[in-house]
Amino acid sequence: MIKVLFFAHLRDEAGQESVEVEAAGKSIAELKQELASAYGIQKLDAVMAAVNEEFADDDEVIKEGDTVAFIPPVSGG
Amino acid sequence: MNFEISKEPINIQAVIDKVVQREAGAITTFIGTVRELTHGKKTLYLIYEAYESMAVRKLEQIGQEIEEKWPGSMVAISHRVGKLDITDVAVVIAVSTPHRADAYEANRYAIERIKEIVPIWKKEHWEDGQEWIGNQKETVAYPTGKPEEADLND
Numbered sequence: 001m002i003k004v005l006f007f008a009h010l011r012d013e014a015g016q017e018s019v020e021v022e023a024a025g026k027s028i029a030e031l032k033q034e035l036a037s038a039y040g041i042q043k044l045d046a047v048m049a050a051v052n053e054e055f056a057d058d059d060e061v062i063k064e065g066d067t068v069a070f071i072p073p074v075s076g077g
Numbered sequence: 078m079n080f081e082i083s084k085e086p087i088n089i090q091a092v093i094d095k096v097v098q099r100e101a102g103a104i105t106t107f108i109g110t111v112r113e114l115t116h117g118k119k120t121l122y123l124i125y126e127a128y129e130s131m132a133v134r135k136l137e138q139i140g141q142e143i144e145e146k147w148p149g150s151m152v153a154i155s156h157r158v159g160k161l162d163i164t165d166v167a168v169v170i171a172v173s174t175p176h177r178a179d180a181y182e183a184n185r186y187a188i189e190r191i192k193e194i195v196p197i198w199k200k201e202h203w204e205d206g207q208e209w210i211g212n213q214k215e216t217v218a219y220p221t222g223k224p225e226e227a228d229l230n231d
Contacts, residue, residue: 053134069196
């Protein structure tokens with residue numbers, strides 16, 4: 001299992017802040033597709049991902065136990 | 078702990094004190110506050126949310142970038158989360174350097190980088206609704222929804 005974190009508008013859309021899914025061996029892009037349809041999230045493919053707290057590209061392969069966070073464009077400061 | 082996400086009001090002097098050093102000839106302090114009007118629209122209050130563990134790591138990264146670009150500098154950054162009212166302090170950045178020009182430049186660099194790579198989001202609450210704000214720089218910085226490659230690792 002891996003842990004998936006949603007923030008800001010993505011959490012509102014998904015209706016929860018974290019979920020656990022089977023995703024080891026899949027790419028970030030594949031995970032995005034699955035979650036977008038499972039939770040009805042719009043435009044998830046255009047959102048940045050982080051794996052274990054570092055930004056990751058769409059082709060990064062997920063490992064068992066990873067934490068994947070979806071990072072909408074940030075607005076701190 | 079020069080880099081932190083704070084649920085409590087930020088003690089500005091405490092952030093400044095973290096960068097005091099005998100080698101410094103200047104300390105610049107940036108205080109980001111909650112503005113009431115944005116393009117004529119009236120904000121009632123904001124909610125800031127962070128992916129806290131990653132946000133701290135990214136603030137630390139910004140500190141390292143500054144120390145590499147401006148040798149001899151010291152950096153401290155505190156960013157608030159939770160509900161903030163108009164005029165409340167959202168972020169405090171203190172930078173000390175041997176010479177003043179560097180202290181100004183490095184401090185400006187820090188706030189611009191926060192707006193690029195630190196996972197913090199604000200939700201604006203207006204009289205007629207609310208919305209999560211994205212791409213606050215209002216540039217094309219995230220044409221594909223992500224920071225440029227160079228922004229991530231350099």
